[in-house]
Amino acid sequence: MIINPSFMEEMHIEGQTDIRPGFMKRFWRARTTKLGVVLLAALVLFSFVGPLIYRHSATLPHVLNTVSGPTAKFPMGTDSLGHNVLSQLMVGGQSSLEVGFASALVSMIFGTIYGMVAGIAGGWTDTVMMRIVDIILAIPSIFILLFLNAVFKPNLLLMIFVLASTAWLGVSRLVRAEVLSIKNMLYVEAANALGANIWRVMARYMLPNFLGTVVVASTLGIADSILAMAGLSFLGLGLPPPAPNWGGMLADGMNYMFQNAWWLVYPAGLCILLSQVSINLVGDGLRDALETRER
Amino acid sequence: MASVLLEVEELKKYFPSGGGFLERSTGSVRAVDGISLKVYEGETLGIVGESGCGKSTLGRSILRLIEPTSGRVTFHGTDILKLRKSAMRDMRKEMQIVFQDPYASLNPRYTISQTLMEPMEIHQLYNHASRKQRVQSILERVGLDPSYASRFPHEFSGGQRQRIGIARALVLNPKLIILDEPVAALDVSVQSQVINLLEDLQADFGLTYIFVAHDLSVVKHISNRVLVMYLGKMAELASSDDLFFRPLHPYTRALLSAVPIPNPRVKRERIILSGDIPSPVNPPSGCVFHTRCPIAKDVCRQQVPEWRELRREHFVACHFAEDVDVETNSLPLGRR
Numbered sequence: 001m002i003i004n005p006s007f008m009e010e011m012h013i014e015g016q017t018d019i020r021p022g023f024m025k026r027f028w029r030a031r032t033t034k035l036g037v038v039l040l041a042a043l044v045l046f047s048f049v050g051p052l053i054y055r056h057s058a059t060l061p062h063v064l065n066t067v068s069g070p071t072a073k074f075p076m077g078t079d080s081l082g083h084n085v086l087s088q089l090m091v092g093g094q095s096s097l098e099v100g101f102a103s104a105l106v107s108m109i110f111g112t113i114y115g116m117v118a119g120i121a122g123g124w125t126d127t128v129m130m131r132i133v134d135i136i137l138a139i140p141s142i143f144i145l146l147f148l149n150a151v152f153k154p155n156l157l158l159m160i161f162v163l164a165s166t167a168w169l170g171v172s173r174l175v176r177a178e179v180l181s182i183k184n185m186l187y188v189e190a191a192n193a194l195g196a197n198i199w200r201v202m203a204r205y206m207l208p209n210f211l212g213t214v215v216v217a218s219t220l221g222i223a224d225s226i227l228a229m230a231g232l233s234f235l236g237l238g239l240p241p242p243a244p245n246w247g248g249m250l251a252d253g254m255n256y257m258f259q260n261a262w263w264l265v266y267p268a269g270l271c272i273l274l275s276q277v278s279i280n281l282v283g284d285g286l287r288d289a290l291e292t293r294e295r
Numbered sequence: 296m297a298s299v300l301l302e303v304e305e306l307k308k309y310f311p312s313g314g315g316f317l318e319r320s321t322g323s324v325r326a327v328d329g330i331s332l333k334v335y336e337g338e339t340l341g342i343v344g345e346s347g348c349g350k351s352t353l354g355r356s357i358l359r360l361i362e363p364t365s366g367r368v369t370f371h372g373t374d375i376l377k378l379r380k381s382a383m384r385d386m387r388k389e390m391q392i393v394f395q396d397p398y399a400s401l402n403p404r405y406t407i408s409q410t411l412m413e414p415m416e417i418h419q420l421y422n423h424a425s426r427k428q429r430v431q432s433i434l435e436r437v438g439l440d441p442s443y444a445s446r447f448p449h450e451f452s453g454g455q456r457q458r459i460g461i462a463r464a465l466v467l468n469p470k471l472i473i474l475d476e477p478v479a480a481l482d483v484s485v486q487s488q489v490i491n492l493l494e495d496l497q498a499d500f501g502l503t504y505i506f507v508a509h510d511l512s513v514v515k516h517i518s519n520r521v522l523v524m525y526l527g528k529m530a531e532l533a534s535s536d537d538l539f540f541r542p543l544h545p546y547t548r549a550l551l552s553a554v555p556i557p558n559p560r561v562k563r564e565r566i567i568l569s570g571d572i573p574s575p576v577n578p579p580s581g582c583v584f585h586t587r588c589p590i591a592k593d594v595c596r597q598q599v600p601e602w603r604e605l606r607r608e609h610f611v612a613c614h615f616a617e618d619v620d621v622e623t624n625s626l627p628l629g630r631r
Contacts, residue, residue, distance in 0.1 A: 186400035195384035208404040
């Protein structure tokens with residue numbers, strides 16, 4: 001009909017990329033995002049590939065070399081029991097990253113389902129479900145985590161769920177808010193007019209439209225989980241020894257601060273810091289690339 | 296006269312107002328309050344009224360996008376308000392809707408082809424290849440280049456998006472399409488293109504339209520008959536010509552006098568209604584229009600005016616419609 005062909009031609013060139021036009025481009029635009037990705041990749045390589053190259057046991061005590069500073073044999077020194085700190089950092093990073101990613105994933109899945117159910121059901125169901133979230137949120141999460149740790153004495157797997165037990169709350173609120181706004185969008189009403197059932201609406205109309213927001217929040221949640229686990233270990237309620245982790249190493253190292261044993265504190269602290277910074281930078285990059293609201 | 300496609304009887308939609316957690320609802324908003332009308336096959340019924348008079352709610356209630364409080368909607372002899380979910384889903388093939396806002400009515404994560412395939416997937420019509428083919432032909436039919444099927448909605452202009460919205464309503468070959476202010480969000484030049492497209496499609500596919508709008512000149516152009524609504528109730532229903540040249544309701548007259556005439560030399564009397572539209576939570580007693588009516592008398596405050604056929608196929612709800620009729624007729628021709 002009456003549409004200027006030259007105008008359409010222009011659009012053709014601009015919009016040639018398929019699904020998710022320009023996602024990678026927008027993601028890579030910020031220099032800070034690149035820094036975050038590089039740092040995170042370095043940490044992952046250090047923790048998971050490092051032990052394959054630097055083959056020294058993290059749990060073997062070198063009783064003749066306790067609390068010794070960096071030497072050729074122990075590049076980052078040894079702790080009070082003569083463990084190789086460099087090996088410990090690598091192995092400790094494994095559990096920190098594993099638990100961080102896994103608990104963020106668990107809380108993302110559970111929070112999304114919970115928030116979606118509340119948002120779609122509405123009415124009384126919604127009110128009751130969200131008041132439960134509010135009540136749990138009103139309790140400082142460190143108390144909940146300490147309590148659950150004291151009761152369950154968790155291993156690696158349980159630790160994931162303990163950390164997720166507080167992390168899903170924020171996700172569920174976020175998802176519910178998104179669902180409430182999408183529920184009233186005209187395109188959802190159009191789908192209803194076409195006879196789409198609720199599952200189709202959820203899977204095809206709601207999920208794709210708020211997934212970006214949830215992924216961003218969950219990415220930042222990884223950092224929170226790593227920090228929470230380090231905090232628990234620091235308080236002596238983390239994963240049981242001898243398996244090392246960054247928070248526990250930091251706690252043990254604190255006792256030797258007055259002997260000027262800096263190698264027991266700084267490396268572990270630095271690893272925690274780097275994990276926080278890198279994940280937050282990646283999360284910010286994702287936010288800029290994914291969040292549809294600002295576009 | 297053509298056969299009746301859709302009949303609405305005493306349709307009501309009350310929304311609970313106020314209330315909330317642990318609180319009782321304090322009343323109800325009477326968005327649609329007893330509407331009865333017939334829509335004939337192949338015609339266009341215009342529904343006009345100011346914002347908040349319930350015209351969009353009426354359209355959505357007919358499609359059961361909003362569940363009506365009471366009343367009956369008969370489509371092709373079937374009472375659709377009594378249908379179960381699966382039967383209603385089948386019925387939706389026959390009746391579709393085009394929304395006002397072309398920006399919000401398309402899923403931003405769907406390509407145009409996905410958007411247009413969706414109705415056929417839901418109703419499991421055709422195989423994949425013929426679905427694709429149908430998308431191409433429908434796009435062409437609404438004036439879009441079929442090669443744009445792989446685009447996302449944000450790559451299109453408002454008018455193009457509205458064409459996509461129309462295409463989506465057409466895919467299932469419906470008999471009735473409810474047009475909920477389909478051109479209100481568009482530029483004037485694009486408006487006329489879309490209106491022309493709608494008229495062409497109606498002629499080609501034998502469609503029946505319910506055209507909801509507040510722009511009277513557009514309604515006059517496209518409608519065979521027009522219903523004027525005020526505060527959820529029917530004020531006047533007549534053929535387009537009758538309504539625009541011989542309005543019987545003082546509210547209709549006021550609306551018509553507000554239509555701009557693109558000629559500065561034409562002088563005319565403007566009827567300016569005082570006050571705001573009353574709250575539909577507490578509608579006025581008697582005739583709902585009496586608070587703003589220039590000719591209201593005591594009887595209007597007490598008695599609800601009867602819905603009567605004053606002239607052939609010309610219905611009105613006003614105690615003094617005869618007076619309005621005489622007065623309108625006595626006006627000089629330039630006024631019309």
